């Protein structure tokens with residue numbers, strides 16, 4: 210069926226709006242559906258790691274960060290008890306702290322400004338299939354009229370966020386809630402280290418903060434467990450695990466924010482990408498893949514996925530050949546797995562580490578030592594180093610460092626050292642199983658070693 214569109218995009222959120230802003234100026238005809246195009250106040254996607262900023266710049270969309278008071282972020286500060294340490298991002302790279310709603314409106318405006326984009330206000334209802342079970346479009350309820358209508362395109366992108374309605378048709382997802390984040394805005398707040406993301410490690414689970422405008426700081430407090438925190442439990446958590454550890458310079462703003470209320474609570478999901486590859490449709494963003502937001506890795510993954518998918522789609526002469534589109538979708542799923550494994554593993558591994566008293570002390574001291582290990586670790590957190598080998602190496606070094614420190618301090622700490630090693634293994638094992646193809650990993654490094662040793666082949670293998 211000939212359609213007036215090349216792509217139909219469900220959801221004009223961070224993923225859907227950004228890929229539209231990137232592809233539409235290249236002449237791709239896009240139908241962009243969302244049930245609301247109004248600015249939202251959300252606590253998600255407010256810290257862009259340098260990897261996300263870099264992707265935007267590489268797509269020529271870096272200017273979308275201008276003009277709404279977004280704040281540069283130069284590195285991280287860790288605070289545990291009375292001790293503090295900072296680690297700068299690699300030279301020349303910066304992250305950005307911002308109001309997600311304002312940023313998204315800026316991206317949407319850039320997307321909708323193109324003549325090749327049709328904006329559709331409506332709720333997407335169902336994927337439409339032809340007699341060969343290929344997806345050919347989507348039905349939706351138009352917001353203004355409540356009429357059910359259909360839109361057809363050779364490719365449908367489902368980017369309808371973390372409560373996606375279309376996962377069941379396009380993936381074997383297993384979604385789990387790791388914890389909840391409670392969000393507060395601290396006004397006129399002075400942080401211990403301006404222009405830094407802060408991770409507070411003194412309580413049983415971490416809380417973080419970063420600037421989102423020139424006079425506002427976002428505070429995100431982790432509430433462990435799979436149950437939505439009830440009011441009384443939340444108050445107990447704040448009293449015991451947060452309030453005592455708020456630095457003096459932030460205290461007034463913090464207390465004022467508590468008095469004003471207005472907490473926002475969001476579940477933190479982990480969902481590895483397990484796509485079912487079907488003709489005519491592809492998933493993008495949180496609909497496909499989620500990780501703990503502690504490291505602010507979500508948009509690094511989203512923007513990198515957009516680059517990968519777009520590169521494959523733009524290599525086609527047009528959108529007329531469904532078999533060719535299908536090949537490109539397969540290539541996208543394959544490439545994105547490699548590109549995002551570090552971001553995903555690091556997010557959930559660090560959440561596990563920072564919720565474990567032995568491991569979080571180890572990580573604090575490890576990073577405090579500075580040097581190459583701290584630099585490699587921050588480059589991975591920044592989304593700039595995606596090499597799986599570096600990730601595994603740093604994780605092993607960290608755990609051995611932690612265990613050795615315990616034993617060196619006092620040999621009677623040996624059982625604690627063994628527990629630290631075993632906890633680290635329990636944290637990392639399922640993540641590696643989900644995110645990295647070990648066969649590909651070992652083949653890759655075997656080939657690299659052989660090529661270095663002069664056996665000749667493997668020279669064309671790219672770094673993951």
Ligand SMILES: Cc1cc2nc3c(=O)[nH]c(=O)nc-3n(C[C@H](O)[C@H](O)[C@H](O)COP(=O)(O)OP(=O)(O)OC[C@H]3O[C@@H](n4cnc5c(N)ncnc54)[C@H](O)[C@@H]3O)c2cc1C
Pocket residue numbers: 219220221222223224225242243244245252253254255256257258261331332333334368369370371373374390475476477478493494495496502504505506507508509511
């Ligand atoms: C608490 C929290 C904090 C986070 N903090 C950060 C951070 O600091 N940095 C970072 O990089 N990442 C962060 N993330 C992750 C990041 O926000 C997400 O990865 C990102 O927003 C995903 O974008 P998306 O487009 O997939 O989803 P969304 O941005 O949620 O967009 C989905 C869109 O789809 C629309 N939609 C849904 N259903 C339908 C339907 N049926 N029909 C039509 N439209 C529909 C919605 O209206 C919405 O506009 C955080 C996540 C959480 C939970």
